Amino acid sequence: MAPTIVRSALSVFFEYDTPRIVHIRSKKVGVINRFLQICIISYIIGFAIVYKKGYQEFDDVNSAVTTKLKGVALTNLTDEEGINGTRVWDVADYVIPPQENNAFFVTTNLIVTPAQQQDICEESPSVEDGICSPSKPCIPNTPVVNGNGIKTGECIKSSRNESVNVCMIYAWCPVEKDAKPAEPVLLASQNFTVFIKNNIKFPKFNVSRRNLPDSASDTFLQSCRYANDAENKTCPIFQLAQIVGSANQDYRKMAEQGGVVQILIQWNCNLDYSQSECVPEYQFRRLDSDDYKVSKGFNFRYAENYIENGVSKRTLIKAYGIRFIVTVEGRAGKFNVVPLILNVGSGIALLSVATIICDIVVLYFLKARYFFREKKYLDVKGTDAYETLDEERDDKSGSVTRRKSATSSDLHSED
């Protein structure tokens, strides 16, 4: 008995089940069938395997960006913006804060309010809530909405615009003149350059690359400027005007109001080829929109605090400028047999869809549908079959009946 069980169990390993097939020779259905199969196979091979590189495994990029700006500008201004006479601006003046992660900000325009100190003074007449009149008094100890300080309660004639009265406020005095220079103070910033050092790694493949041509010499790096042509597109040094121009923006307009520009570095590498072909591509686009009605562009205020003769004072700077955001995207692929098998496997599974569609055509739309149904189907009735009215015969449990069309094809020999 035991050997019988063992032999039976072993026999399981030497069995194989395969579906029985009706092989239909028909021009109409055959063409539909092959057409659908070709579509599916094309999709699998062309799209999933070749185009989407279904034969590769992928890894996302791990990146570090450091930036270094160079450039000096000279201004010669009157007192209007708080900057007097000849002044030179270098990196430590116009890059605020001095370093950021994946970003840098370049001041292009600014309003300087020097020598502010804690005091009581008049609010700017350009702040709506700071304007007062006998019918609209200044309520003491309330802040001026969107203003520079806290009202003392006093209302006096504005010295900046004599036609209105303004509240006296506790504030850093004198308050800022919110009058942006129409001509950007640092328009010369368009000639500044930024050296973007980008080191990437694909950890899964242990491949490290950087945005420098492997053959780059010191001379090349000291003189090159990025441009979208064969010779210079490997240069990691960008002129700001070039970046803004590539984003289809007008530098003068952006410099006046400020804005946000994205520098997109894309590493799409096929590591089945040489690593030296794994080089980045640059794209530039403006991220903010320039048609805001309120609070246009990009600016912020910061202060330089100091003590003069024991008194805390500060220089307030409202900086307009361009914030550059460096985004690194990338994916590397390398041949691997697992995704290939998976894609082929799921492709083969998809092929059954062609059969299903053809079945619908064959069994419901063709003239000879009853004939084909008869060949495809073997009708079997279980003991608990649901009896339909038109099949009220004396069926015993487990009987086999032909479909209604069976008689019409009795003449055909069958397997």
Add this chain to the structure above:
Amino acid sequence: MAPTIVRSALSVFFEYDTPRIVHIRSKKVGVINRFLQICIISYIIGFAIVYKKGYQEFDDVNSAVTTKLKGVALTNLTDEEGINGTRVWDVADYVIPPQENNAFFVTTNLIVTPAQQQDICEESPSVEDGICSPSKPCIPNTPVVNGNGIKTGECIKSSRNESVNVCMIYAWCPVEKDAKPAEPVLLASQNFTVFIKNNIKFPKFNVSRRNLPDSASDTFLQSCRYANDAENKTCPIFQLAQIVGSANQDYRKMAEQGGVVQILIQWNCNLDYSQSECVPEYQFRRLDSDDYKVSKGFNFRYAENYIENGVSKRTLIKAYGIRFIVTVEGRAGKFNVVPLILNVGSGIALLSVATIICDIVVLYFLKARYFFREKKYLDVKGTDAYETLDEERDDKSGSVTRRKSATSSDLHSED
């Protein structure tokens, strides 16, 4: 001969294979079958296609965030925290650093240590390693662990707490009094507002949006405040107390110790509808936990350096506050025929699972299983068949045998 081959090759295009099927009429199995099919079809249509929008292709959001804070606070403090008398705090005072990428920090509490300079002075008695005694001397030129300077080796009576002796240290003198004001200095910061400008783009669909209602007027933007109701949920200006409250936090407690709050902007857009329905939703949550035993909340130290009478001095500020992190998430979908076909295709492939489960029921659990097995299977023996004991017949190569149950159904007519 050649035409024969050509014709044979051509005939391949006019063929079609479809599996032969046993059509079983049985209430039990039929119900199981249809139930499983309905489950699978419901899953495909309801979940994969309708709920997960399997008929759309998707694109992730590309975002730029700029923030602008407004608000002024007045404090009137005694010397205890290093701030004397009436003082006004504006944006340049409480936003440190003045701009960050996708984040901003608002100072809500602070300890100011003015006029520090490089010198030798006594360590704070609150630093454990700075306390000395004859048995625990100050080792010269070693740093005070978690302290403010380097020990000179001298040990003196503390002037701040006369019951202990402390080491003399090289440090910025006098050292900070690490006594956080219990009442947040800038509790008034809860009334400050932040204008969050968020411009997004779905590059694949070339759709740009921003978090402003298309119809927003200047007046709306100057006076609106975000609130989670129909009228104000489109307003991009948030009161800090509203943000912290929406994150279920107590502003006073957060202001005292500091913390980290996330402002989540979600753009989930169905571009099959009008673009004007593509609007963001805001969520707020606290990211740090407030039950740390050590180093609670969020604070950091920074210094304002200056030169007075040729001596380098600094004002040291320990700033407690709330760091707001703005996270933009989003996905847009638009109808596309490729994902639809793929979802339908893989759904159809899944349908075969219903057949497999029913087969198990039919072939192993039903009373009439031998009858059904006989209908479903055609038993074929290859030349190298593995002979089991109970089938020791005189089989020639490639013979066909009925299953054991065959005789029991000989009475039934068969195709």
Add this chain to the structure above:
Amino acid sequence: MAPTIVRSALSVFFEYDTPRIVHIRSKKVGVINRFLQICIISYIIGFAIVYKKGYQEFDDVNSAVTTKLKGVALTNLTDEEGINGTRVWDVADYVIPPQENNAFFVTTNLIVTPAQQQDICEESPSVEDGICSPSKPCIPNTPVVNGNGIKTGECIKSSRNESVNVCMIYAWCPVEKDAKPAEPVLLASQNFTVFIKNNIKFPKFNVSRRNLPDSASDTFLQSCRYANDAENKTCPIFQLAQIVGSANQDYRKMAEQGGVVQILIQWNCNLDYSQSECVPEYQFRRLDSDDYKVSKGFNFRYAENYIENGVSKRTLIKAYGIRFIVTVEGRAGKFNVVPLILNVGSGIALLSVATIICDIVVLYFLKARYFFREKKYLDVKGTDAYETLDEERDDKSGSVTRRKSATSSDLHSED
């Protein structure tokens, strides 16, 4: 009639279709079949379900990082680097900017240029474009390329290097001596520590965790230091030398030139187990490469502005240092029945691939292929069959013919 239709419609729910199967007993094909099935099932169970946790649904981590540095260093330098005599450096001196999102920078080396003011002075002789000669004059009002100012046009003998002539420039004077100290000024920074507080949340599962052992006492947190051993790997306080060492870098070399180091915190949590087993792992790696020929390492310039006797002055600092970037990655999984069913379902669909491969073997490579083909296929000719030359018989519409091999198996009984 109506009841007939209703009954017919109802009968659809009590039907079940299952493919008819040829059950082949053959050692060769059986072994191939079972082997392929075992491969596929192993893949599904072993890889897709167990290894890739196909029985779980996943959620990505939502994270907040705050960092706090501790440590004091003492330097005793000559004037060469602009720092005179004994000086203590604390957090507010060496962390620039004082706080960043997911990053911090520690100054390890620096060049200080004190008391600069707007003036006319000579360019540094180390700037190539600033060197002049009778044949290469200074063009007035043009910037010195990679230099410190704007040329006045005058050319004088350099006071720093008497062998060359340099241009006079409008600049912050005196200009920086670009001579990096060979011995890092703040090499002692290797003993500084950083407390990294990382709070995470898996929103879908509403699970919050932090990088502190649940049992951590105050004493543990005050004295522990991270190390890659059982006892200390839960400690969230890291010594900088430990971090840099774990990234396989030499601290002294990195401190001299600067660099970028990533601190990777990985949360891979199986929430089917206890939450207390959801703990982070730390990895450290250097992100930039140290073999740049130009502009090695990492440094940036910043200025401290002040007013002395009414004159704007500044201290310019060129800071070399290590930028630490904290990256939090993580995924949590929890049992869910939907992905399990989907994986099992798509696995079953994959099983059909085994049948397809075996079919190819059986129908094209086995000796008995004609015999098996005959069993598997029922040849049916449609009314529009494409006639091949070798089958020119008198076929009527919808006839059934055996395959060529049919006669050879006429002797076998068939169903």
